[in-house]
Amino acid sequence: MDVNEIKGRLTGAYNIILTPKYAAALLVVLASAIRLLPMRFRYLLGYDPYFHLAYIRYALEKGEWVNFFPYATGPWGFQIHNSHPLGLWMTPAYVYRFLSVFGVSLYNAFRITPVIFGVLTVLFTYLAVLKLFGRREAFLSAFFLAVLFGHVFRSMAGYYRGDNYMLFWYSVALFGIALALTKNGEGWKYRRLAFYLIPALSSGFAAIFWQAYYPIFGFLLGSALLMAIGAFLLDEKGVFIDASALVAATALGALLANSLGSRFGYGMAASTRGLGQALAKEFGLQFGFIKDAFLLMYLKYAVPVSIVVIAVLFVLSRVLRERKQRAVVVGIGVVLALWVGVRYYGILNEILLRLFPAAPIVETQRSSLGDLWEAYGPAILIAPAFLLSFRSNRSKTGDFVVLGLVIVAVPMIILWTRFLFIGSLAVAVMAGVGTVRTYEAVLPGVSGRKFGATALALILLSVPLASAVHGVWTTKGIEPITNEAWDRALTYLGEHPSINDVVLTWWDQGHWVTYFAGRAPVAQGGPSKWVAQYYLGIKDEKALMGRGVDYVIVSYDTIMKFGAVLETANASPAEYAMIPMPLVSSTGGMLLFSAGPYSIMAVLKGDYWSVQVSTGGAILVPREVFVERGKSVESVTLTGKPNADAYVYINLNYGYAVLMNGKAFETPLARLMFTDDHPNFTEVYSDGGYIKIFRFEHPNVVVTGENGSIVLKFENATGTGIGIFGYLDNGTKVFKKWYGVKGKDEFVLPENLNGSVVVRYTYTQKNIVLDRGVFRISDVLSGTGNRD
Numbered sequence: 012m013d014v015n016e017i018k019g020r021l022t023g024a025y026n027i028i029l030t031p032k033y034a035a036a037l038l039v040v041l042a043s044a045i046r047l048l049p050m051r052f053r054y055l056l057g058y059d060p061y062f063h064l065a066y067i068r069y070a071l072e073k074g075e076w077v078n079f080f081p082y083a084t085g086p087w088g089f090q091i092h093n094s095h096p097l098g099l100w101m102t103p104a105y106v107y108r109f110l111s112v113f114g115v116s117l118y119n120a121f122r123i124t125p126v127i128f129g130v131l132t133v134l135f136t137y138l139a140v141l142k143l144f145g146r147r148e149a150f151l152s153a154f155f156l157a158v159l160f161g162h163v164f165r166s167m168a169g170y171y172r173g174d175n176y177m178l179f180w181y182s183v184a185l186f187g188i189a190l191a192l193t194k195n196g197e198g199w200k201y202r203r204l205a206f207y208l209i210p211a212l213s214s215g216f217a218a219i220f221w222q223a224y225y226p227i228f229g230f231l232l233g234s235a236l237l238m239a240i241g242a243f244l245l246d247e248k249g250v251f252i253d254a255s256a257l258v259a260a261t262a263l264g265a266l267l268a269n270s271l272g273s274r275f276g277y278g279m280a281a282s283t284r285g286l287g288q289a290l291a292k293e294f295g296l297q298f299g300f301i302k303d304a305f306l307l308m309y310l311k312y313a314v315p316v317s318i319v320v321i322a323v324l325f326v327l328s329r330v331l332r333e334r335k336q337r338a339v340v341v342g343i344g345v346v347l348a349l350w351v352g353v354r355y356y357g358i359l360n361e362i363l364l365r366l367f368p369a370a371p372i373v374e375t376q377r378s379s380l381g382d383l384w385e386a387y388g389p390a391i392l393i394a395p396a397f398l399l400s401f402r403s404n405r406s407k408t409g410d411f412v413v414l415g416l417v418i419v420a421v422p423m424i425i426l427w428t429r430f431l432f433i434g435s436l437a438v439a440v441m442a443g444v445g446t447v448r449t450y451e452a453v454l455p456g457v458s459g460r461k462f463g464a465t466a467l468a469l470i471l472l473s474v475p476l477a478s479a480v481h482g483v484w485t486t487k488g489i490e491p492i493t494n495e496a497w498d499r500a501l502t503y504l505g506e507h508p509s510i511n512d513v514v515l516t517w518w519d520q521g522h523w524v525t526y527f528a529g530r531a532p533v534a535q536g537g538p539s540k541w542v543a544q545y546y547l548g549i550k551d552e553k554a555l556m557g558r559g560v561d562y563v564i565v566s567y568d569t570i571m572k573f574g575a576v577l578e579t580a581n582a583s584p585a586e587y588a589m590i591p592m593p594l595v596s597s598t599g600g601m602l603l604f605s606a607g608p609y610s611i612m613a614v615l616k617g618d619y620w621s622v623q624v625s626t627g628g629a630i631l632v633p634r635e636v637f638v639e640r641g642k643s644v645e646s647v648t649l650t651g652k653p654n655a656d657a658y659v660y661i662n663l664n665y666g667y668a669v670l671m672n673g674k675a676f677e678t679p680l681a682r683l684m685f686t687d688d689h690p691n692f693t694e695v696y697s698d699g700g701y702i703k704i705f706r707f708e709h710p711n712v713v714v715t716g717e718n719g720s721i722v723l724k725f726e727n728a729t730g731t732g733i734g735i736f737g738y739l740d741n742g743t744k745v746f747k748k749w750y751g752v753k754g755k756d757e758f759v760l761p762e763n764l765n766g767s768v769v770v771r772y773t774y775t776q777k778n779i780v781l782d783r784g785v786f787r788i789s790d791v792l793s794g795t796g797n798r799d
Contacts, residue, residue, distance in 0.1 A: 123168055543577075
């Protein structure tokens with residue numbers, strides 16, 4: 012076989028792969044395969060998916076999309092309409108109903124739902140770029156999106172988040188724009204504008220799946236404005252109509268989003284929510300027909316200003332005939348935009364900090380170079396080559412459509428790590444188009460050389476292939492945070508106490524408590540200063556009763572996040588020292604634990620322990636050492652004389668030790684986790700040093716159903732009064748009454764609570780709150796809760 016024959020076969024294979032029907036099928040298979048990798052795990056990924064699945068499970072059991080969910084944010088319960096729109100939870104439920112006929116469980120239907128919409132996003136991106144650019148650009152853009160970890164990680168099996176839907180709807184909107192721009196037949200002159208109904212519907216429907224769907228409007232408006240600028244520069248006056256139609260489409264989408272909000276729930280800037288009210292106050296907005304602050308500002312300011320800008324550009328295009336003059340106008344506009352951005356950045360940043368206070372979580376941190384590489388890999392290197400589309404006279408309207416997306420998406424990528432997913436489509440299209448443009452730019456210089464074009468193609472193809480390897484490898488390295496230990500511990504918790512019990516644990520594990528135990532955690536979904544302050548002893552046991560806390564969980568995971576506990580509590584790291592160390596050596600009877608400049612050497616000598624702490628120069632003998640083995644924790648006798656304010660805990664079950672100073676040792680977190688001295692707490696579960704659960708002994712209310720009635724039984728009955736507050740499912744309070752219960756061991760809930768379906772109670776001794784809680788009446792009477 013000669014060289015020409017090999018070249019011919021390669022060309023044939025190349026043409027087959029780029030054929031749309033084969034390309035689309037290949038991309039769907041590739042995107043699905045990567046995103047299904049986590050199906051090999053038993054547990055979901057991350058934290059939030061557990062809450063979503065718990066609520067879906069509960070709603071399906073109730074046969075309706077209930078609003079008042081009593082197994083979250085104790086002791087108040089959680090109202091779903093204060094969170095995401097119902098579409099976020101309805102979608103996996105309908106996927107389950109469809110797949111259940113094939114024997115697919117709710118758990119697995121939930122796990123594959125993000126894969127479905129992630130793959131559809133890849134497919135619609137391919138179709139859109141195919142229309143706007145061509146086969147090569149479309150295949151490469153969709154290929155990058157299929158393999159980039161930046162898109163995979165929020166659309167893979169087991170990791171369920173709402174921004175996946177927003178990006179899906181944007182890909183559909185982009186496809187609609189592409190159809191409108193490329194229908195050039197004689198009969199399509201104005202009929203093609205009907206395709207702008209697709210972005211209108213897409214932006215509106217995005218509102219019912221995620222509370223923070225607003226970026227889709229920024230993406231579409233950015234494309235509309237850049238289309239107008241492109242029309243101005245390229246002297247394509249017909250495109251001004253497209254730009255205006257797209258702006259009008261987004262206005263229609265905003266109205267649709269507002270309308271759907273009344274049925275499915277509004278976004279995070281709703282008039283009834285804190286962010287919406289803060290924005291209204293900040294910008295002097297008055298709610299009326301529009302019930303969302305963002306939508307109101309968008310329709311009141313963004314849409315009219317955009318129409319004016321497009322109109323001005325259209326008028327200038329009739330006046331300025333030379334392209335250089337138009338380029339100068341655009342340049343002046345860019346400079347003015349940058350000046351405004353710099354001039355008012357401080358004010359905007361101050362507003363954002365007030366509206367979105369900084370929190371010690373990964374998602375709200377500024378993206379680093381490492382984050383960008385993890386998300387996009389080698390694709391980030393070729394993405395800037397997209398700008399080659401604007402060299403000389405080669406640019407076209409499609410380039411400006413994508414540039415509008417890029418201008419909005421790239422700053423978001425830099426701002427927060429959670430936006431790495433939202434910006435992944437922009438990076439993928441930039442990389443795909445940029446690869447082709449690089450080939451076109453370099454080809455003339457190498458085409459005269461032997462195998463020059465082939466070598467160039469192979470070099471450029473190494474970028475998407477390397478990106479694929481990077482994406483697969485990174486995805487393969489993702490593992491669930493949840494494990495069997497947490498499963499066992501929280502399942503045990505759910506099998507024993509009352510369904511109205513409230514659980515305190517670090518916020519990371521809050522959603523797990525809701526799912527596995529079917530109980531209400533004090534904190535979940537975001538950092539809790541209150542919980543952090545309790546762990547440090549800043550909040551006392553009286554505060555626990557005020558929050559209705561019945562169980563406290565401490566764990567090795569929380570110890571490992573002690574720095575985050577301090578930061579969340581606004582406590583000084585200089586005052587508290589808690590340093591966990593793994594076991595690195597156990598030879599000759601000596602145990603060596605080490606982390607950084609610190610190490611602990613421990614030797615058991617008969618009934619005594621010799622324990623020394625090295626701090627990078629000084630050798631210290633701790634004041635007290637606790638050793639845990641099996642299920643027992645004991646304070647051991649030391650051979651040396653203490654010479655430092657240091658305390659040590661050694662766990663022989665899991666092979667780790669913790670070094671503390673006195674202030675850290677006296678915190679509830681340390682006393683519960685490392686010692687056997689914890690008055691007013693009874694250990695109900697321990698796995699020997701990884702997870703421990705304690706019952707808080709206090710005047711407690713246990714809710715039971717007996718003979719068709721609901722009975723509130725009092726443990727350690729020292730209370731004198733109980734307040735009963737009844738609510739409809741929509742959160743409306745319809746009943747409130749206080750009852751005297753001094754000397755009583757139980758209280759029978761009145762049958763007539765004005766139609767209440769959810770009850771909150773407060774058990775008091777005069778003005779002191781002893782216990783609080785919440786329950787759904789039907790759960791108590793039926794003996795069911797929020798567990799399988």
